[in-house]
Amino acid sequence: MHYYYNKKVVNMTEHIYQLDSYLKEYDSIIVSIKDNSIILDKTIFHPRAGGLESDTGFLEVNGRRYKVLNVLQEKDSEDVLHQLDTVDGLNPGDRVHLALDWERRYKMMKLHTASHIIAAIIYNDYNALITGGNITPEYAYDDYSLESSDRSIFDKVVQKANEVVKKNIELKIYWLDREEAMKIPGIVKLAARMPPNVKKLRIVEIPGVDIQADGGPHVKNTGEIGEIVITKIENKGKNRKRMYYTLK
Incomplete structure (x- = not known):
């Protein structure tokens, strides 16, 4: 993403x-x-x-x-x-x-959209950015710029994310001129990474939840995701906490 x-x-x-x-x-x-x-x-x-x-x-x-x-x-x-x-x-x-291989693609689409929801919540609630991550068909992980690895933080974030999923929100995907897109708060949620100098950016919006510049495939509706489940939390060092998660 x-x-x-x-x-x-x-x-x-x-x-x-x-x-x-x-x-x-x-x-x-x-x-x-x-x-x-x-x-x-x-x-x-x-x-x-x-x-x-x-x-x-x-x-x-x-x-x-x-x-x-x-x-x-x-x-x-x-x-x-x-x-x-x-x-x-x-x-x-x-x-x-x-x-x-549609089964593989669709699993990653659901996890990808889930990752956007999680990123938006952790950004809004804890001002944390993503510092790394990976999405496979079976599970995903993301690293966040958090000082604390308290499990309760992640439990609260995922609980909120699952509430968003259940709202069956239709995603919007469109292109904006770079200058206009970069005025949107939180349009980039990756630490120390800015989009390349192109004239137009592809925007993925979950109305009322998240808006990001992004190039990858997503589901049409949050209800397709299912339930987000945490599988493991790791402390990868100062300001780098990793959460593994999957769907059921």
Whole structure:
């Protein structure tokens, strides 16, 4: 949840999942091939970025199926590398059919939106920022700039977060000019990290709860999340307290 993209960049991979996180399949064209990876003109695969592990799945070309093992974003670029089990038989210009491992994606979408709710509450109640984190399909953790590792603090935060979840709030996703977006209090909740110098920022808003610049996939409604459950609290040092959590 902690990175930012332009809505569209010419001649680079278009991130279709930013427009619709619920697309499970899509057609695209191979732009180039690098070692065991391909770059597509458009993709529904979310790369490893912003604390989220990458999507996986497969693609089909001329009746042959290829496994998508990992997805990465090239440094200083909008291009997305799709690492395959093999690139044998593939060529630039080939039209491919993409298919996500939807169960994996949907689990991470729910945890991702849950992480935004938690971050908003801990920011508003304790003025704490996120200093690190990771989201997998099964669980997530975030590090917060808190002095205390008192379990009761986290219990209260998650209790509030679950109350938000039950309100079935519809999320809003839209783009704002950078200058306008940066005027919004709390638009960036990551310590010591600001969005890159792009003209437009993708905004994810949970009305009445949170608003953040963010590039990743989310659920449409907080009610899809389920119940947030703390699994472990760790003291990682001064002003760095880690909470592990999952959903049920």
